[in-house]
Amino acid sequence: MKKLPSLFLLLLALQAGKIKAQSKPVTNLLTTSSFSISDEDFMLNGKPFVIRCGEMHFARIPQEYWRHRLKMAKAMGLNTVCAYLFWNLHEPAPGQFQWNGMADAAQFCRMAQEEGLYVILRPGPYACAEWEFGGFPWWLLKKKDLKVRTQDAYYLERCRLYLQEVGRVLAPLQVSNGGSIIMTQVENEYGSYGNDKEYIGKIRDYLVEAGFTVPLFTCDGPSQLVQDVRDDLFCVVNFGGNPEANFKALRAIRPKGPLMCGEYYPGWFDSWGTRHHSGSSERVEKEIGWMLDHKASFSIYMAHGGTSFGLWSGANCPPFLPQTSSYDYDAPINEAGWETPKFVALRNLFSRYLQPGESLPDVPARNPVITIPAFHTTETAPVFSNLPSPIADETVRNMEEYNEGYGAILYRTKLAGGDAGSLQIKEVHDYALVYLNGKKIAALDRRKNQNTCQLPATKKGDVLDILVEAMGRVNYGGHIHDRKGITEKVELIVNDKNTELKNWNVYPLALNNDAAPSNLKFRAGETNAPAYHKAKFVLDRTGDTFLDMGTWGKGIVWLNGHCLGRFWNIGPTQTMYVPGPWLKKGVNEIIVLDYNGPKMNVLAGLEKPLLDAVTEKSSVKKHRKEGQQVNLAYSQPVFTGAFNEGIEWQTVNFKATAGRYFCLEALNAQRADDHYTTGAELYLIDEKGKEIPRNKWKIVYADSEEMEGEDGKADNLFDLQNTTIWHTQWQDASPKHPHQVVIDLGAEYRIAGMRYLPRQDAPNGHIKDFNIYLSKTMFKGL
Structure with missing residues (x-):
């Protein structure tokens, strides 16, 4: 078949010859010698290949369990795993690289190959992944005028040095050298941040310079593809639903080449003070089944989420929402590596789409689980005394x-x-x-x-x-x-x-991401002031367990020199996953840093996690003050219309109007008995047909938001994720239509259209009739 034409692919071919001469081949249990991209298919050893991939991050899995999780992925029916590299994990200080322990990316790739899995590598330099600083090392921020993800000279030089080191370690493990790596990503979802395609080209060049010869690609959401897609790079699209519509968006940008969803979301991550997220098994099975029927490749984000051990969990903003250490994600393989209903559904689905000669191995047994009887901490080291x-x-x-x-x-x-x-x-x-x-x-x-x-x-x-x-x-x-x-x-x-x-x-x-400080001075007794609390407990056998933190306040836990992560009694996570290999027969030591102080200084190991127990009212401030009501009587709508039923993107166009403040007013829903308004994503289009930037958008008013029963804040309308939605209140009250949301666009624009994505997982709250208002000044009443 005809290959994608590109001068860049010629450059890759030349580079491939150079790398082969320099690298030792690894044991090739997959017996692969070539992987390429044609006008229609991924080509593995000259034959069409559909990538059934799942994301799992080796840094979020105890190294002792890597093989178990890879076996689980294979048993579910995957043929590939996708893995981020986190720059801050591998270069904790400038020029000081680490590739050992849970940072041993090469060992993970070799182990994947031994289990019959290919690897898609995502080296960054930017990752996102709900990981601290998106994977960037904190020390970049010591430069006051630093601008990451730009052509900032210092930033680019550090990127180049980092990617050279990545190439030194991992380029020998590409399929062209007998390894498992079949594709490598350039940056990550850059279209959601900027539109400097020259910057993307430089990151690509650094990867080529580092020795990567496998196909390079970019990924982004359907609306952001236009921002970062280059003719000399393959591209995939990320989405959490409606594959048919989202692949149409990909085809509009890239008419030829195989279809692939780079991130398909079966669930979602959790933030402190909000409910645990989950996703429907039926929806996931149906949508992945559609992709398989249409020979579309995919990567499930996440197949196994794991845990952001240490201090590696990140945050979203605005509003500022730090994420939990549990990265369970409601993934098919849960935080502890157990199969879930999603796993069973997908295993059954994949069994019907196996390639000739392929079979599914048995599902590995769960790792042993133990309970630990309640015990008390006995010593403290107050922060102010240390x-x-x-x-x-x-x-x-x-x-x-x-x-x-x-x-x-x-x-x-x-x-x-x-x-x-x-x-x-x-x-x-x-x-x-x-x-x-x-x-x-x-x-x-x-x-x-x-x-x-x-x-x-x-x-x-x-x-x-x-x-x-x-x-x-x-x-x-x-x-x-x-x-x-x-x-x-x-x-x-x-x-x-x-x-x-x-x-x-x-x-x-x-603090660091390993052991607790070594110079603490402990004394007998307890305190409610900020302090480290220490205890020892004895085990006659080891196994996974879930540390119950329900009586503690807010802080960090270390166990036998391993940092388990953060806890906070506001929830939703009330337990901390403890991998069995981190426990010892005999005496174990635990240290708890609690800034607020415990109600009771007691700990215990449970058989099951507690992932969805929020103990405070939503910390996210609603966008409506007591008694506040937008007054639109003095404003004329710039457009009045009606949306069609369904979950497709819907676009309306109208006469270009200048304004900084935008109001969408939902007059009713598609169902007459439905009092709610919901929406997944919203874009505004200028008079040239281009989407206006959303990075400075701010919700200034929403008449109703569900904050307690689910994450229904209005900010979800422009968070680039169609799995999260604005949902008007339903738990304690159900106010009737009309429902309004007002957005400050951050600057004045001439707006000539709007694109709206209904919620994807249910018809509840789908807007029917609506008004659009634009104003140069704030609407009355706000």
Whole structure:
């Protein structure tokens, strides 16, 4: 068959000859010698090949369980696994690379090959993946004017050095060298961030320079493809539903070549303070079945999510929502490696689409599970009694400027004394405890946009402490340059007069992603102040278990030198996955850092996880104040229309109108008895037919949002994920139509159309009749 024409493919061919001469072939259990892309198919050893792939991240799986998880993937019916590399895992400090333990990417690729699985490699430099800083190393942020994912000279040079190291380690494991790697991705979903195709070309060139000769590709959502697709790179499309419509979007950009979904979402990730996400097995089976019927390849994101051990979990923004350490994802293979109903459904489905000579192996047995009877911690090391030497500084600075990547930071100053007032911190990143003379007076939570607290009258010499915990850095979107600690300054406001506080002692409280600090001074007893709590317990046998953190506050757990991740009693996760190989027969040691203090200092190991127990009202602030109501009586709609039934993208065009504030008003739903409004994604089109950028969009009003029963916030309308939706309230009340959402576009545009994607998983809330309003100034009532 005719190959995709490209000068770049000629370059790849020349590079291939160079690599073959330099590399030792690995044991080739898959007996593959060639993989290529034709006008219609992926070609494996000269024959058409449909990629049945599933994502699993070796960094989220205990190394001792890699083979088990790969066997599970094979037993489910996959023939390929997709794996991100996280730059920050492999280069923790500039020029210091690590490829051992859970960072041993080469061993994972070799093991996949031994289990009869090919590998699609996603080396970055940007990954996203709900991973701290999207995979970027924190030390990049020490450069104040850094701009990641651009042609910033320093950033590009560090990318080049990193990718050269990736090539040194992994290029020998490509199929052209007898290995398992059949494709390599260039960057990741760049169209959701920018449109500099020259930048994508440079990252591609770095991969070629590093020795990658297998087909290179980009991936993006259907609407973002136009932003980053290049003629000299293959491309795939990411989506969470409706494959037929989304492949049409891919075909509009790339008329030839095999169809592939680079990320198909069977579930979703969880954030602290929100409900656990799940997805329908029936939907997943139906949509993947459609792809198989049409010879479309896919990668299930995630086939197995695992756990963001250590401090590797990331965050979304806005609003700021740090993600849980559990990355269960409601995936077919759950966090502990167990088969789920999705696994069974997909195994049955795949068994009907096997290639000649292919068969499904038996499903591996689950790893043993144990319970651990309740035990108490017996020693504590208070944070304030274990401070390092201070750094004197006139003003506060962020953590990165003190050469700190992860953990917490304490800012201390003495006050001049005066009347009561308010303390304003610009800004808290991410969770601050404020103390006056050792007494806690406030807790400030970035999720709730809390940066201010009341300060009582003080006298000269009173000590102000601000302890700031860093959660995961933002991993997606325009707020990704997420520096930690206090990012600007601290002011005291008394009688409407602002005074910046100065002359600080700063204590960086650095943590890493492995063992707890080694220099802690423990003592007998317990405390509710920020402290490390230690206990020992004895086991006569080992196995997986789920550490019950239900009586604890907020913090981090280490077990026998392994960091299990973060806990927070607000949920939804109330347990922490403990891999059996990290336990020992005999004496085990556990250390718990709790910033808020436990209700009871008791721990236990359970047989099953608790993944969906939210204990606080939604931390996400609704976009409607008490009694607030948008008044559209003084505005004329720029368009009035009706959507068709179904889950397809729907586009409306109208006379170009200038405005900064956009309002969509749903007058009713497709079903007469349906009082709800839902929507998955929304785009606005300018008079030239191009989508306007959404990176500065902000919801200023939504008449109704479901925050308790599910994640139904209005921000989901432009989060680039069609698996998340705006849903009007249904749990405690069900207000009737009309329903309105108002968006500040961040600047004035001439708008000539709108694209709307209904929710994909149910007909509930699908909009029928609607009005569109645009205004240069804020609508009345807001």
